[in-house]
Amino acid sequence: MPLPLYQVDAFTQEPFRGNPAAVCLLESFLDDAILGAIAREMNLSETAFVVPTAGGFQLRWFTPMAEVDLCGHATLATAHVLWQHQGVVGELAFHTRSGCLRAQRFGEWIALDFPQQPVTPLEEPQVQALISAALGTTPLYMGKAGRDLLVELASAEAVAELKPDFDPLARLPCRGLIVTARGKEGDRYDIVSRFFAPQLGIPEDAVTGSAHCSLYPYWQPKLGRQELLAYQASARGGVIKLQPQGGDRLLLLGQAVTIFAGELLL
Incomplete structure (x- = not known):
């Protein structure tokens, strides 16, 4: 079955700037080997795989070499795709290896609620x-x-x-x-x-x-x-844009633009 696939430039409002990420929409996660192969095929710094759940969405991120615990630009790209192309409304909750990450819209900006990491x-x-x-x-x-x-x-x-x-x-x-x-x-x-x-x-x-x-x-x-x-x-x-969110949380605000939309044929 064809899988919806998008490429989005994140943290920018101009095409061909910012950080490109692929976003692949799934009904359930494929085998890790297949997810890794898709990420290598896309050959971008991150490919996001998103699956709907009763409490929001499950989200995973893969580089061409490995799965990672946290990725900002691919999360922003995923939020953009869900709102812009999939008809989802309201705040988004992404369940990830780094806990629950939330996304909100503030005009043309997308705000991601992420954990701070002290130095x-x-x-x-x-x-x-x-x-x-x-x-x-x-x-x-x-x-x-x-x-x-x-x-x-x-x-x-x-x-x-x-x-x-x-x-x-x-x-x-x-x-x-x-x-x-x-x-x-x-x-x-x-x-x-x-x-x-x-x-x-x-x-x-x-x-x-x-x-x-x-x-x-x-x-x-x-x-x-x-x-x-x-x-x-x-x-x-x-x-x-960086704003404190209370406690050890942080709002990362960015913009995004879709570069292409298509289907992955497997």
Whole structure:
């Protein structure tokens, strides 16, 4: 039976920018091997598989190499597809490996309720040395952010101009490396970042919603503002609004645009 399949550019309002994700609508989950094969066929940083349930939707995310625990841009893309193309109305509840994630509409923006992930200092000299070798510089700060590592560089320009060495980068014991800095003086963005995850088959991710679950608690006390506007400075670029949601939760707000809709023939 043909399966509805969409490709959506997330965290942008312009086609061919932001982070592309595939969204595949299922009645029940196929075997993991088939889900992985579909993700490899799509060859995007993430493919989302969504199944309706009595309490909302079950949602899983696959890179071309592995299933992951949390993905922001593919969740935003899924919410966009359900509202824009499937006639679903109201708040969405996604049941995932990271718990229940909710999505709401605020005008042209989609708000995702995600868990914050605090950052703690990295105190492993061998890992610090690998990071410095990969980046060609010693960061101002190196920390652990759940399964990711996070480093701060001296300027937004340093983040944008970074050309990492992927050999040491791929040997880091993490899901991915978040590289960040304050926004340029006088710029509209409070913070900038990039995200590298060669371990997952993603040399550089275009826009990484889940990384901002750590970027917010890292930068909020430094900047002294409750709401932050973030820019991920990849080649495609993307914009995320960050707002506290109470407790250890966070709202990630982004926009999305559908690039194509079709059917997967199996």
